[in-house]
Amino acid sequence: MNNLNKRNKAEKRFKLYGISAVIIAITFLFVLLFNIFSSGASAFKASYIGVKIEIPSAMNIDEINSRKEFKRQVLKMFPEVETRSDKRALLSLFSKGAIYEFEDLLEQSDSNGLDGYYWFLAHGDLDMYIKGTVERRGNEAGRINSKRMTFVDALREQNLIQLQANKYLLSSADSREPEMAGIRGAIVGSLYAILIAFIVSFPLGVLSALYMEKLASRNKFSDIIETNINNLAAVPSIVFGLLGLAIFLNFFSLPRSAPLVGGLTLAVMTLPTIVIASRSAIKSVPPSIEEASIGLGASKIQTLMNFTLPLAMPGIMTGTIIGIARALGETAPLLMIGMVAFVVDVPGTPLDPSTALPVQIFLWADSPERAFVERTSAAIMVLLLFLVLLNLAAIYIRNKLERKW
């Protein structure tokens, strides 16, 4: 009786330990996510300044010097401004991107003239003040000095500074100007890299697994290979980066910083994961089914193709996607092969220089510019989103392909 009580108590205590462990783990996760989301959410908005643009339809837009014209239109709003330094302070509230936006606007107007308020990207310094990242002390806020502040106040009075959707974050590549910096280049670079990693490592991994599991005869040699593959899965990823540097860049002279090389390096890194997952999936296919197929006069290869591979596919795909997800979040090997460069263009092909999402996060986190803090978190959010999507894909594929036998 006493014994039973004791045992029940011990069981309850153990359960409690377990639950507290789970709660602590989940709390950490939530604190982390909350942190990232609360500091990253603001990056999806950006400050824009409204400017009254008046261009008569008679004007030929090809003859307009957009830079000068934009300045003229802005200064027109503050006719009282006269000194050069005041003018410069006013214009410095705009991002460099505002000129490009103005050019686009002119292009779209198709010589039909413009009349009304249009919104132009504000400078990063202003953006930080508007978002409250830097606090106002008297007439200054961070790099917004009192001269600039008079214009800011005037514009705000007329409600001409607004937070709007950040068009740059998801549509442009990296930039020196934080307000114009985006992660499209990094996303495209990452997608190219994991696509190449998948194309290379999936067939190689599945074929080696099939060969080792079903075709190779067991001997010392195959044992050595098996041990090596298992050990490869535990090799730190930066070592694969060194390997990529030595083989793909130095030996094969492939272009530096290119997603092609990144993808190949990640493929080498992912290969052991895929081989191990595929082997265990292939191993778990019931031998009775293979025997039945062989017994009906199917060859070994036909049996592999008709039953072993399809039945192992859910497991293989799950392992592959997990491997690819790991590759997507990998930074170290990409640093080694030069995907850490500052690239302002979205890569058009896998041979163009590019960064990758995790590398972009690393670069921005390293930047002294405070405006990059929120963008770092936003990039992390996008990376997490991709990882969640990959995992959902893994679950979907598993459920879709899985059949009972």
Next chain:
Amino acid sequence: MSEKLKISIKNLNVFYAEKQALFDINLNIMEREVTSLIGPSGCGKSTLLKCLNRMNDLIDICTMDGQVMIDGANINTPDQDPVLLRSKVGMVFQKPNPFPKSIYDNVAYGPRLHGMAQSKDELDSMVIKSLTRAGLYDEVKNRLFEAGTGLSGGQQQRLCIARALAVNPEIILMDEPCSALDPIATAKIEELIEELKRKYTIVIVTHSMQQAARVSDRTAYMHMGELIESGFTKNIFSNPQHQKTQDYITGRIG
């Protein structure tokens, strides 16, 4: 009974790595008869059966010497194609092992593999014919395209028999086909064997003396990898020549 020799096993020794599983087996199997292999567990019945369609090839450590002749040809010479052999010698396993496919696709697998049907209609009629022969057609005719794994154990085993019949074998090997089945399902399979022997040569491994007595024309008794005696079933059961056989069939070993 035709009394025509179908399979002839001569001086067969089989080894699993160092361990010898069969010792100098000599056995003749007649065409269109049921031959049952009986003996205590581990005596090598399954091993002998698998020698008849070279399923042992799949086991790396398994080696053999001696001869297995089917229709007078040694099946182990290098010019013999094991794939062709297996379409001539079908096999039904101890545990029903339908493919995770529809009933139709289970039966159609063999014919498709060997390109036996020229058209969809021909394939359909092959599937129906095989299912009918296996005594399963009436039970499944309305759900041919449902999963074969959804059938009962006895139905699954008959599906496996139908699947083996569909490739038109001459010989059917059955390794304890009823051991996972209840008496009613067993009775059905036994009836089926009775029916099938008019067209096929059947070799069946069984642990049930009654089953061997009921379905087989000849019986071979094995013990520790050796063939102790073989002959007409009625003789073996009523008048065994060896003490070991006597002990086994009366239940003293096994």
